[in-house]
Amino acid sequence: MSLKKFAELFSDLDSINSTNNKIEVLRNYFISNEPIDNSWAIYLLTGKSNKRFISGRYLKNLFSQIYEYPQWLIDTCYLKVGDSAEVITLLLKNKTSSRNKKLSNISLNELLSKTIPELSILNEEEKNLKIKNIWETLPEDNHLIFNKILTGTFRIGVSIGLITKSISKLINIDEEIISHRLMGYFKPSVDSYEFLINKNINLEELNSKPFPFLLANTFEDKIFKHSINDFQFEWKYDGIRIQLIKRSGNISLWTRGQELVNESFPELVEKMSLIKDDFVLDGELLVWNFKKKIAFDFSFLQKRLNRKSPTKSIQIKYPIIFIAYDLLEVNGRDIREIKLENRRIKLEKYYSKWQNKTENNITDIFRICDLIYPKDWSDALTLKEKSRENNTEGLIIKKKTSIYSSGRKKGIWWKYKVDPMQLDAVLIYAKGGSGRRAGLYTDYSFALWKDQELIKFASAYSGLTNIEIKELDKWIRKNTIEKFGPVRSLKPEMVFEISFEKIQISKRHKSGIAVRFPRITKWRKDKKINDADNLENAYKLMKKIS
Amino acid sequence: MKTNQEDLIRYKDGNLYCELADVWIDPSKPVKRALITHAHFDHFTFGCEEYLSTIETAILLKERVGDNIEIKTFDYGEEFKINGINISFHPSGHILGSSQISFIFAEEKWLISGDFKLQKDETCKKYEIVKTDYLISECTFGLPIFKWDETNKVANNISKWIINSPEKTSLLFCYSLGKAQRLLNEISQTDFKGNIYSHNSIYKMNNCYKELGIDIKDTIKIENKNKMDELKGSLILLPPSLSKGSYLKNFKNIQTAFASGWMSIRALRKRSGYDKGFAISDHADWDGILEVVKKSEAKNVFFHHGDSEALSKYLVSKESINVLSFGK
Numbered sequence: 096m097s098l099k100k101f102a103e104l105f106s107d108l109d110s111i112n113s114t115n116n117k118i119e120v121l122r123n124y125f126i127s128n129e130p131i132d133n134s135w136a137i138y139l140l141t142g143k144s145n146k147r148f149i150s151g152r153y154l155k156n157l158f159s160q161i162y163e164y165p166q167w168l169i170d171t172c173y174l175k176v177g178d179s180a181e182v183i184t185l186l187l188k189n190k191t192s193s194r195n196k197k198l199s200n201i202s203l204n205e206l207l208s209k210t211i212p213e214l215s216i217l218n219e220e221e222k223n224l225k226i227k228n229i230w231e232t233l234p235e236d237n238h239l240i241f242n243k244i245l246t247g248t249f250r251i252g253v254s255i256g257l258i259t260k261s262i263s264k265l266i267n268i269d270e271e272i273i274s275h276r277l278m279g280y281f282k283p284s285v286d287s288y289e290f291l292i293n294k295n296i297n298l299e300e301l302n303s304k305p306f307p308f309l310l311a312n313t314f315e316d317k318i319f320k321h322s323i324n325d326f327q328f329e330w331k332y333d334g335i336r337i338q339l340i341k342r343s344g345n346i347s348l349w350t351r352g353q354e355l356v357n358e359s360f361p362e363l364v365e366k367m368s369l370i371k372d373d374f375v376l377d378g379e380l381l382v383w384n385f386k387k388k389i390a391f392d393f394s395f396l397q398k399r400l401n402r403k404s405p406t407k408s409i410q411i412k413y414p415i416i417f418i419a420y421d422l423l424e425v426n427g428r429d430i431r432e433i434k435l436e437n438r439r440i441k442l443e444k445y446y447s448k449w450q451n452k453t454e455n456n457i458t459d460i461f462r463i464c465d466l467i468y469p470k471d472w473s474d475a476l477t478l479k480e481k482s483r484e485n486n487t488e489g490l491i492i493k494k495k496t497s498i499y500s501s502g503r504k505k506g507i508w509w510k511y512k513v514d515p516m517q518l519d520a521v522l523i524y525a526k527g528g529s530g531r532r533a534g535l536y537t538d539y540s541f542a543l544w545k546d547q548e549l550i551k552f553a554s555a556y557s558g559l560t561n562i563e564i565k566e567l568d569k570w571i572r573k574n575t576i577e578k579f580g581p582v583r584s585l586k587p588e589m590v591f592e593i594s595f596e597k598i599q600i601s602k603r604h605k606s607g608i609a610v611r612f613p614r615i616t617k618w619r620k621d622k623k624i625n626d627a628d629n630l631e632n633a634y635k636l637m638k639k640i641s
Numbered sequence: 642m643k644t645n646q647e648d649l650i651r652y653k654d655g656n657l658y659c660e661l662a663d664v665w666i667d668p669s670k671p672v673k674r675a676l677i678t679h680a681h682f683d684h685f686t687f688g689c690e691e692y693l694s695t696i697e698t699a700i701l702l703k704e705r706v707g708d709n710i711e712i713k714t715f716d717y718g719e720e721f722k723i724n725g726i727n728i729s730f731h732p733s734g735h736i737l738g739s740s741q742i743s744f745i746f747a748e749e750k751w752l753i754s755g756d757f758k759l760q761k762d763e764t765c766k767k768y769e770i771v772k773t774d775y776l777i778s779e780c781t782f783g784l785p786i787f788k789w790d791e792t793n794k795v796a797n798n799i800s801k802w803i804i805n806s807p808e809k810t811s812l813l814f815c816y817s818l819g820k821a822q823r824l825l826n827e828i829s830q831t832d833f834k835g836n837i838y839s840h841n842s843i844y845k846m847n848n849c850y851k852e853l854g855i856d857i858k859d860t861i862k863i864e865n866k867n868k869m870d871e872l873k874g875s876l877i878l879l880p881p882s883l884s885k886g887s888y889l890k891n892f893k894n895i896q897t898a899f900a901s902g903w904m905s906i907r908a909l910r911k912r913s914g915y916d917k918g919f920a921i922s923d924h925a926d927w928d929g930i931l932e933v934v935k936k937s938e939a940k941n942v943f944f945h946h947g948d949s950e951a952l953s954k955y956l957v958s959k960e961s962i963n964v965l966s967f968g969k
Contacts, residue, residue, distance in 0.1 A: 109907075109911075110910075110916050110917040110918075111916065112916055165955070165958070165959075167954070168785065168951055168954075168955060171784065171950070171951045172784050172785060172786045172951075175784060175786065175906065176786060176906055176907075176908065177908050178907070178908070181906075181907055182786060185785075185786035185787075185788065185905065185906075186785055186786060188788040189785060189788050189927075189928065530908060531908050531911050531912060532908065532912075533906070533908035533909075534906070534908065534909065561912070
């Protein structure tokens with residue numbers, strides 16, 4: 096019905112921890128609201144809307160300007176709250192009265208399909224006036240939602256899986272179907288909601304959509320009990336997961352984040368179009384080093400990812416390759432229910448057919464992944480440890496008899512990652528966190544020794560427990576040398592074990608190195624700063640790999 | 642601007658001290674003579690030779706720490722002299738018995754606000770505006786993001802929270818003294834008419850309030866419950882110290898909430914570990930502090946308890962009020 100109801104839903108979901116209760120609350124919401132608003136609710140809750148109409152900074156400036164509020168005061172408040180939309184919501188409580196609330200019954204649909212999009216066609220002055228007007232006529236309890244949508248920061252602790260479950264319960268249809276229906280683009284409308292809750296399953300309607308991805312679980316020791324022959328082994332590539340779909344002759348490249356990236360990789364689209372059959376492939380997109388026959392670092396791929404319509408020279412400089420590891424559909428037939436080992440046979444068969452039948456050579460951009468065959472588990476372990484040599488992250492282990500189901504189902508696929516590299520480093524800076532960590536110092540920078548100097552080499556903010564974070568926060572406040580805005584430089588005293596996945600030369604950093612996925616794995620209270628590693632050790636790690 | 646040794650009241654060893662009268666205000670270590678603003682434990686320490694407070698504060702304190710302390714009591718507004726300095730207690734609206742303390746010496750007036758609030762609270766005397774030259778104010782919530790909702794709005798939200806989960810036992814955590822009684826008073830005026838239980842530490846304070854003539858809704862001591870089933874759909878008030886550890890294992894099918902001013906911030910709410918947070922405080926919000934500063938007509942203001950940087954800067958730049966800091 097209204098934005099009001101959605102604000103209540105948000106507040107309920109925000110304060111419920113039990114999954115079952117969340118599903119129940121969602122179900123009730125869907126039952127008691129209009130299809131069009133349900134459609135928008137799903138759009139928001141599944142995070143399919145990340146469009147930013149205005150930035151957090153703009154929002155803060157606007158507030159400051161309208162209500163003649165000092166900018167520094169807003170910034171100070173931000174440090175405590177950690178979210179621009181929420182800061183402004185809280186500050187608005189002082190500024191808006193409860194009298195004129197003509198927007199108190201505005202529907203979610205009207206807000207999202209009309210009021211907010213219309214802001215973009217206004218000039219700045221009109222836009223500002225309009226936002227002020229909305230603030231002053233919208234009930235206070237709805238400000239947070241409005242500000243969050245406006246700044247594209249609407250997020251809530253509800254997974255897509257949970258939405259899927261509640262819809263599936265609502266209409267008594269298998270979760271897999273709902274999950275599939277929710278894939279890809281979702282344009283909020285009465286139709287899209289009706290399609291979602293349609294009790295009749297019509298597979299052709301799903302044509303434009305990727306299948307829900309099957310995700311790997313972290314390796315568990317109990318797998319060692321099984322025969323090595325029950326599993327298929329592959330290298331774990333460090334690229335982006337892609338579902339490459341060709342249906343009715345049209346190619347679509349879907350990422351795991353359900354984004355269509357055709358425009359970033361036109362050469363792949365072009366080559367794959369040459370294949371005569373229709374198909375759905377699951378695989379990895381990488382920037383390939385054809386000389387060494389291994390993938391380039393992820394940083395190379397990043398140069399391609401956010402770029403649409405790349406020039407020929409970019410295409411040549413960063414040559415991509417799609418490595419398929421699964422075949423999910425052939426010529427309209429969904430084969431996800433076939434065992435993995437048989438799907439693999441089909442994948443190999445079709446690949447060799449396509450290789451031979453396609454006039455243009457496709458192998459320079461499309462391959463199927465090599466399988467590896469460890470003799471036993473200890474051999475698998477050895478292979479895993481060697482994975483850095485071919486620039487992979489470890490092994491993917493797949494049960495041969497498994498079907499391709501959706502989500503992170505247990506007992507089907509596992510990722511067996513190579514142990515991280517580690518260095519002991521000294522904490523030298525801390526910065527206030529945002530979001531859930533607002534008001535605490537949670538973003539840390541670490542340094543290694545070079546001669547007698549500590550040189551910053553990595554920043555990390557994950558890995559400590561909440562108790563450790565609080566303890567460290569207290570220590571930080573007492574041991575600050577200097578404050579620069581939100582950053583504090585600290586007395587060098589605390590040593591932490593930092594783990595990371597990759598290390599490479601970087602001219603941008605003073606240390607000359609850059610590491611990937613740095614995180615804190617241990618608070619080394621037993622170590623003094625002189626026990627921390629020096630940069631030499633980091634260089635040695637680099638040599639070991641290349 | 643820093644203060645100096647000649648100020649009537651200054652900071653010494655982390656406490657407020659009036660040298661001429663040789664009295665300490667809410668000292669954290671044993672001293673000769675202690676003025677106590679209110680009966681919360683973080684404002685009290687054992688071992689002082691002499692305590693001075695309002696009658697209500699004395700009774701509450703004795704209930705909490707036992708009878709063997711010597712407390713001299715005064716009515717609100719009653720002036721008494723120590724070494725020629727006129728001292729008096731005035732209502733601060735924080736909890737029952739809580740007070741501001743006024744010092745007058747040679748025509749110079751000093752006022753220590755104590756913990757205070759301006760919001761409605763039927764369980765204690767309303768904050769009294771006292772005019773002063775120097776004001777020492779708390780600023781626990783000294784940022785404009787703190788703006789309290791009407792007390793009855795929060796109470797209605799609590800009531801809705803309980804009523805909407807009839808299958809559950811609702812555990813509401815709050816400070817045993819002051820907050821608990823204020824909540825009981827407010828919740829009894831909402832739609833929630835079910836049983837309310839309270840932990841012994843709260844139960845004791847309820848009785849104390851009743852003896853002092855405050856109308857507090859009857860609760861059942863949680864220690865006296867018969868069987869689990871009777872707790873379904875009811876409300877239990879507990880002190881925050883019991884929220885961690887094994888105490889919660891005594892209950893089945895619960896939902897938890899914390900009533901505190903800090904719960905107005907989503908990040909703190911999420912981090913607190915409670916299912917729900919209700920933003921209700923016995924301290925003044927930003928507007929409350931500003932109002933007190935203005936109405937006190939103080940020319941010079943000091944802040945303690947809380948981060949006062951922003952508040953000070955605001956008063957200096959926007960209101961042209963002289964904000965001083967204690968030379969520590």
